[in-house]
Amino acid sequence: MFGEIFEEELGRESVFRDASKLLPDYVPRVLVHRDDEFRHLTRVFKSVIENRASQRVLITGSVGVGKTALARRFGEELEPAAKGRGLDLSYLHVNCRKDRTPYAVLMKLVQHYNPSWPARGLGPEKLLDMVVDYLNKHDAYLTLILDELDYFVQLSGADLLYSLTRAAEESGAPNRISIMAIARDKGFLRLLDAATQSTFMHNVLTLDRYTAPQLVDILNHRIREAFKTGTVDEDTVALIADIASRWGDARLALELLWRAGLNADGKGADTVMPEHARQAKAEVYPELKREVIRDLQLHEKLFLLAVARKLKVSKRAYALTGEVEKSYRVVCEEYDEEPRKHTQLWEYLNRMEGLGVVDLQPSGKGRRGKSQRISVPDIPVATLEKELERLLKAGNKR
Numbered sequence: 001m002f003g004e005i006f007e008e009e010l011g012r013e014s015v016f017r018d019a020s021k022l023l024p025d026y027v028p029r030v031l032v033h034r035d036d037e038f039r040h041l042t043r044v045f046k047s048v049i050e051n052r053a054s055q056r057v058l059i060t061g062s063v064g065v066g067k068t069a070l071a072r073r074f075g076e077e078l079e080p081a082a083k084g085r086g087l088d089l090s091y092l093h094v095n096c097r098k099d100r101t102p103y104a105v106l107m108k109l110v111q112h113y114n115p116s117w118p119a120r121g122l123g124p125e126k127l128l129d130m131v132v133d134y135l136n137k138h139d140a141y142l143t144l145i146l147d148e149l150d151y152f153v154q155l156s157g158a159d160l161l162y163s164l165t166r167a168a169e170e171s172g173a174p175n176r177i178s179i180m181a182i183a184r185d186k187g188f189l190r191l192l193d194a195a196t197q198s199t200f201m202h203n204v205l206t207l208d209r210y211t212a213p214q215l216v217d218i219l220n221h222r223i224r225e226a227f228k229t230g231t232v233d234e235d236t237v238a239l240i241a242d243i244a245s246r247w248g249d250a251r252l253a254l255e256l257l258w259r260a261g262l263n264a265d266g267k268g269a270d271t272v273m274p275e276h277a278r279q280a281k282a283e284v285y286p287e288l289k290r291e292v293i294r295d296l297q298l299h300e301k302l303f304l305l306a307v308a309r310k311l312k313v314s315k316r317a318y319a320l321t322g323e324v325e326k327s328y329r330v331v332c333e334e335y336d337e338e339p340r341k342h343t344q345l346w347e348y349l350n351r352m353e354g355l356g357v358v359d360l361q362p363s364g365k366g367r368r369g370k371s372q373r374i375s376v377p378d379i380p381v382a383t384l385e386k387e388l389e390r391l392l393k394a395g396n397k398r
């Protein structure tokens with residue numbers, strides 16, 4: 001019985017070529033739209049490679065702007081570049097939210113150099129000494145990426161950072177440890193002493209949130225790796241980019257894309273359509289805006305129903321105001337209501353945008369004037385349609 005299920009599932013067609021390329025830990029070879037930032041890091045680390053100096057940089061930015069991906073990608077390029085110039089340099093990425101004590105971070109370090117060192121039971125200072133000794137003895141250099149350092153400092157204080165600085169100084173060796181810190185913003189620096197603060201302040205690299213067009217590029221790059229050719233509809237990409245651009249968050253964009261793909265597979269569809277992405281959005285943020293929708297005025301509901309039906313039938317991510325107005329008149333007929341005038345509808349639409357029920361964008365069709373694209377980013381339109389029909393029916397009985 002389970003054997004049959006297994007065979008059936010394995011034999012099923014999928015839109016994915018390799019879904020693992022969408023998981024958050026995967027670092028793509030190419031980071032689109034981060035050339036300038038990569039170049040900046042390269043300039044900072046030039047002196048590490050050429051002069052054996054040590055460096056401190058702080059990378060900041062909100063969730064999903066590529067801080068971790070950039071730092072790891074940079075580390076991967078840094079190692080061979082240094083080696084090619086006769087420098088034994090390695091990088092180590094530590095997530096300080098997962099390894100949340102100085103001891104845990106230093107154990108990572110010790111294991112990086114020698115997993116079989118008898119390090120258990122030793123205090124943090126001793127662990128650090130072992131690492132510094134190793135670096136001195138082997139004439140080796142380290143770039144330590146301290147990811148999510150803001151969480152760590154708020155929780156465990158700054159001792160780890162001070163120890164790292166002190167150990168290198170006391171050993172009398174050139175500073176062999178460079179630090180690439182990552183945090184959401186600079187705020188946590190206030191918890192550090194003035195000297196440490198200022199070493200980071202000199203080199204802050206801020207990653208901006210991604211715009212919708214940038215997210216489209218990121219998604220399209222990843223689609224080529226993760227999906228079979230031609231299985232993701234263009235409108236789906238645009239819709240996902242739009243949703244995620246509110247936060248500028250590539251992680252959210254990729255998660256929505258992945259879930260949309262799963263939904264398409266689940267429905268046996270051979271193409272990932274906008275509706276699959278809306279469904280994905282509802283899974284990620286399950287708050288169906290039921291209350292907001294319930295409290296809409298009668299004609300707002302009728303208009304929204306027209307939008308939902310238009311999107312459902314067209315299977316597109318956006319509907320144009322003109323075509324929705326037509327379908328609104330049909331809806332009014334169905335519910336025996338006198339259609340409102342164009343200007344009144346315009347007001348409804350703007351109010352619903354304010355409430356976050358719909359998204360509005362200029363249609364971009366080159367025509368000047370009032371034509372706009374309407375989308376419903378948060379709710380699968382089939383669900384929205386049902387909900388509105390239910391509310392309208394209940395309202396009529398009153």
Ligand SMILES: Nc1ncnc2c1ncn2[C@@H]1O[C@H](COP(=O)(O)OP(=O)(O)O)[C@@H](O)[C@H]1O
Pocket residue numbers: 023024025026027028030031032033034061062063064065066067068069070218250251254
């Ligand atoms: N410029 C980019 N090009 C391709 N993928 C990106 C880019 N920026 C971020 N990503 C991807 O988006 C996701 C989130 O990035 P991440 O580095 O984890 O963000 P942060 O650390 O800032 O929260 C990761 O899967 C990452 O690979």
Ligand SMILES: [Mg+2]
Pocket residue numbers: 067068069147
């Ligand atoms: Mg990160």
